[in-house]
Amino acid sequence: MSQTFRHPEILDIARRAGKVTVEDLASHFGVTLQTIRRDLAELADSGRLERVHGGAILPSGTSNIRYDERRSLQGEAKADIARACAALIPEGSSLFLNIGTSTEAVARELLHHRGLMVVTNNMNVANILAANPECQILLTGGSLRRSDGGLVGNLTIETIRRFKFDMAVIGCSALDESGDILDFDIEEVGVSQSIIAQSRKTFLVADHSKFKRSAPARIASLAEVDAILTDAPLPGALPEKCDVWETQVILAARGGA
Template sequence: MHDHSASELPSLRRQKILLILERDGKVMASELSQHFAVSEDTIRRDLAELDNAGLVQRVHGGALPRPKDTGKDYFTRLDEIDEVKIRLAQLAAQQIRNGQTVMFDSGSTSLQVARSLPRDISLTAVTASPMTAIALSEYPGVKVILAGGQLNPKTMAAGGHEALRLLSGIKADLAITGVCAIHPEVGITSLHFDEVPVKQALLDCAARVIAVTTADKLGAVEPFVVAPCERLHTLITERHVASGNVEDYRRLGIEVEQLQD
């Protein structure tokens, strides 16, 4: 039975190719072409994109898995923060007001927002990320509440019942989140299953949610669904994105702010 729905959305089809690759240990372009009812040229383009992203290793006629964990741990990702992410973080920091209670998601993007606040800001900050808590503690007027629990070495954030209990007991004015992937139909998705409940709690407990993301995350899909896009109030992203992407989110009622050149 052909998977026509996946053929309509390249990002979804590529995600399913990754799942098939994980299951079978190898994929062949000819078989994937029949499975998804698309041409082999389309599949080859899919495999080329996945290879460029470091997710598969192309071989003649198909692809093999990349070795697990290419070494890009949390600290490596921090070192790779570029000018665009810094500018996005600065734009998000301008949305934060004195006196607010603000939740900061885990991840390098939210950490960069924390580092971009005005020196004299006064607020209550809540986070499950020790790195973000340390950055926020450098501001004299910021009271930091750190959610505890078991530390996930991949995300460098706390998770589990202890973190969820603390987060769910707070009513925040604002939540700042980065996203692994966001798709107008699939919603906000994550690469890590165990961080989904904490991200959901963060979205549930804030009156307003701001997502900060580079353009490559728009239209992407990861395996674990966090929430529909409508849970976001503001999306901050780059100026130049794939045609139509930004309007898809505006049609859902999300305010979209883009960097100016």
């Protein structure tokens, strides 16, 4: 069966089951695992599926992918972006890291930085940086979101407003072609807006898969951040808009090269 005929059936299976696996699809179509991986990569590149470990799931426009699934998405790209981001953070800085698997990747790249004061509403970030004895860690407090270890709500925002950070690193769920930074959770949006307001510099970390997704809640515009760190050129007219907004676009080198 040709690739052209496989794609619609793969999408139909995904709609019915919620997820497809490489092994099951290879058995179903009688083709190699590598053939199915190519199919899923092409469907993901066109925005019709989201790649996860061992298979793919349907993208969602109103609710986010499960946190454990998100951790398996774009792992190498997130690591590359995180290395580039950590290189911009001088030792002895005050820093905010918010909720997300991309900011967790940044935290791992800060394990050897000295003299940092990191404020976070991300329990996972705090646990990662606990291994760095040269890093002071402050948790915001707030309502615990068990699905991802995030702290959100009015208490979180009130804590953030007590600080003026040298810089902040934020993630997002989606980035549209107008330059709007988007998320799924209204409470998290309010927290992210407070972080931007209380930071002297803000860096957005977002891999290329965020360009193909949609989310219903607006955090801010790229015009309101100092830089976006990503792994692929921005879509459409966004590079020109970033020039006008004086928002730096930093493409992370693969493998830290």
